Amino acid sequence: MRRPHRPGSRRRRRQATEVQCAGNLRTAVECSMVQREDSAPVPVAAETPVRTCIGCRSRAQATELLRIVAREAGPGAFLLVPDPRRRLTGRGAWLHPTPECLVQAERRRAFGRALRVSGQPGTEAVADWIAADSTTS
Ligand SMILES: [Zn+2]
Numbered sequence: 001m002r003r004p005h006r007p008g009s010r011r012r013r014r015q016a017t018e019v020q021c022a023g024n025l026r027t028a029v030e031c032s033m034v035q036r037e038d039s040a041p042v043p044v045a046a047e048t049p050v051r052t053c054i055g056c057r058s059r060a061q062a063t064e065l066l067r068i069v070a071r072e073a074g075p076g077a078f079l080l081v082p083d084p085r086r087r088l089t090g091r092g093a094w095l096h097p098t099p100e101c102l103v104q105a106e107r108r109r110a111f112g113r114a115l116r117v118s119g120q121p122g123t124e125a126v127a128d129w130i131a132a133d134s135t136t137s
Pocket of ligand 1: 053054055056057058095096101
């Protein structure tokens with residue numbers, strides 16, 4: 001369904017998007033991604049974004065998942081970095097912060113695929129983060 005192009009209504013829609021983004025404490029990058037999807041039939045009252053855990057492949061709210069990015073640690077070597085505040089730039093992979101899902105993701109080499117890096121990126125920092133998280137909560 002196409003709505004007529006009326007500049008007035010379009011501007012109102014964009015403002016609403018920005019307000020929603022600020023309320024969710026999203027990064028500017030994620031906000032721009034939302035705006036780029038403007039032509040797709042996205043429900044206006046979209047609540048928490050849903051992501052797929054790369055470990056167990058089940059869908060979950062982004063707030064339940066840990067965002068992970070890859071950092072280059074040397075020529076062709078990558079380290080996985082937990083990004084619980086979802087502020088780091090670059091591609092992100094989403095994982096339940098549990099040892100089980102981490103093991104599954106490692107086993108199927110899901111990190112390399114999801115983050116577009118070659119080889120097996122080091123998961124030590126993520127494993128540490130999960131271990132610390134499960135003892136403090
Ligand atoms: Zn999972």
